[in-house]
Amino acid sequence: MADNSAAFLRFDQIEKHFGAVKAVDRVDLAIAQGSFVALVGASGSGKSTLLKMVNRLAEPSAGRVLFEGGDVASRPLPALRRMIGYVFQSIGLFPHMSVAENIGIGPRIAGERLGGARIAELLELVELDGSYGERMPHQLSGGQRQRIGVARALAGDPKLLLMDEPFGALDPVTRDALGNRVRELHTEFGLTTVLVTHDMAEALLLADRVLVMQGGSIVADETPRALINGAGGDIAQGLVAVPRAQADALAGMEA
Numbered sequence: 001m002a003d004n005s006a007a008f009l010r011f012d013q014i015e016k017h018f019g020a021v022k023a024v025d026r027v028d029l030a031i032a033q034g035s036f037v038a039l040v041g042a043s044g045s046g047k048s049t050l051l052k053m054v055n056r057l058a059e060p061s062a063g064r065v066l067f068e069g070g071d072v073a074s075r076p077l078p079a080l081r082r083m084i085g086y087v088f089q090s091i092g093l094f095p096h097m098s099v100a101e102n103i104g105i106g107p108r109i110a111g112e113r114l115g116g117a118r119i120a121e122l123l124e125l126v127e128l129d130g131s132y133g134e135r136m137p138h139q140l141s142g143g144q145r146q147r148i149g150v151a152r153a154l155a156g157d158p159k160l161l162l163m164d165e166p167f168g169a170l171d172p173v174t175r176d177a178l179g180n181r182v183r184e185l186h187t188e189f190g191l192t193t194v195l196v197t198h199d200m201a202e203a204l205l206l207a208d209r210v211l212v213m214q215g216g217s218i219v220a221d222e223t224p225r226a227l228i229n230g231a232g233g234d235i236a237q238g239l240v241a242v243p244r245a246q247a248d249a250l251a252g253m254e255a
């Protein structure tokens with residue numbers, strides 16, 4: 001077996017139980033620095049719970065999560081969360097704070113105030129004009145709110161970006177544009193990214209490694225190319241069949 005002890009992010013026999021429900025069931029997994037990993041699988045398969053054990057929004061029932069070799073449980077929370085950007089679907093901007101204050105909230109909790117130039121730079125990264133800093137969250141579209149969520153996640157110069165269905169509520173065009181922008185930012189900043197998504201096409205197009213979860217376990221771990229070529233087993237292939245059938249149906253409509 002490969003020695004994963006030096007992996008950037010490692011799940012070591014990790015479990016999470018909610019009463020009788022085993023949300024995550026003995027997952028062993030190593031994620032290399034710089035990789036873009038998509039986590040897919042049916043609703044309730046344990047994706048969000050696995051992700052939340054990295055930044056300690058959920059504490060494991062057993063096992064450990066190691067980040068840069070150290071157990072996340074022994075890191076002070078503000079420092080840990082500063083190193084880990086987190087974006088989720090209902091982005092949770094504070095409604096009474098301006099966009100600029102929302103973006104700067106993580107560093108502020110850690111005792112640092114971001115200046116206007118830095119806020120403008122972060123807005124630019126997500127392709128929004130600096131003037132958006134003065135707006136209030138209710139003055140934004142859903143897509144703009146998700147962009148602010150990405151800017152906020154990047155504000156602490158994280159090494160690791162965790163994304164839980166970040167584009168789920170967006171229209172397909174915005175979703176595609178923001179997904180591609182995140183992939184560019186991942187490369188530009190040398191991030192390691194873990195993206196939870198229900199959309200296998202999104203996983204195949206954005207990630208360089210796709211993990212499939214079922215009943216709390218990882219049942220497939222493949223590259224997008226391998227999945228397209230039939231690897232990963234029945235559950236993975238069942239998920240790949242959806243975008244493939246759509247692509248075939250569209251191709252069949254060509255004149």
Ligand SMILES: Nc1ncnc2c1ncn2[C@@H]1O[C@H](COP(=O)(O)OP(=O)(O)OP(=O)(O)O)[C@@H](O)[C@H]1O
Nearest residue numbers: 018021022023041042043044045046047048049050
């Ligand atoms: N706080 C909680 N209390 C009780 N049960 C929970 C809690 N969080 C998750 N669960 C249960 O754990 C299991 C895994 O949930 P989880 O949210 O991780 O799945 P998921 O794959 O992310 O689902 P979805 O794709 O619908 O978001 C589910 O059965 C869920 O009901």
